[in-house]
Amino acid sequence: MKKVILSLSALIVIFIVIGIMLSAYSKVFTPEKWAKNTDNRYKMLDSLKEKYNLYDMTREEISNLLGESEQPYAHEAPEHEDYLEYRVGSFTIDPTMLTIEFENEKVVDIYLYMEFRSLRQPLY
Numbered sequence: 001m002k003k004v005i006l007s008l009s010a011l012i013v014i015f016i017v018i019g020i021m022l023s024a025y026s027k028v029f030t031p032e033k034w035a036k037n038t039d040n041r042y043k044m045l046d047s048l049k050e051k052y053n054l055y056d057m058t059r060e061e062i063s064n065l066l067g068e069s070e071q072p073y074a075h076e077a078p079e080h081e082d083y084l085e086y087r088v089g090s091f092t093i094d095p096t097m098l099t100i101e102f103e104n105e106k107v108v109d110i111y112l113y114m115e116f117r118s119l120r121q122p123l124y
Helices: 002-026 031-036 038-051 059-066
Strands: 082-089 096-103 106-114 119-122
Touching: 031 038, 031 059, 038 082, 038 096, 059 082
Parallel strands: none
Antiparallel strands: 082 096, 096 106, 106 119
16 A cells, blocks of 8 residues: 555656746747747746847847737837737737837837736836
């Protein structure tokens, strides 16, 4: 009976360790994971900030790193706004978006927003 309990305890510990490792892995940014994981990108934002200073990058470099921009509300942006947007989560009807604004091909602002730009949160 003690062997069964010890075996079950060991299995539980193994599953917990595997779960922790998988959770940590899902938070690490890579361009490949970013491209495949549109609904869970919010988990990678801290890793993205740690690995890359997006303010030092050009529009082309960011496009190469994060892929093609997804701009569901582009029609709502003022005409003078130059930006890239990436879906980072779908917690509500409206997705949470990472927005990177440019001026003369240089990053001037980076923020998250939800609900048609009404809830804006700086990323850095």
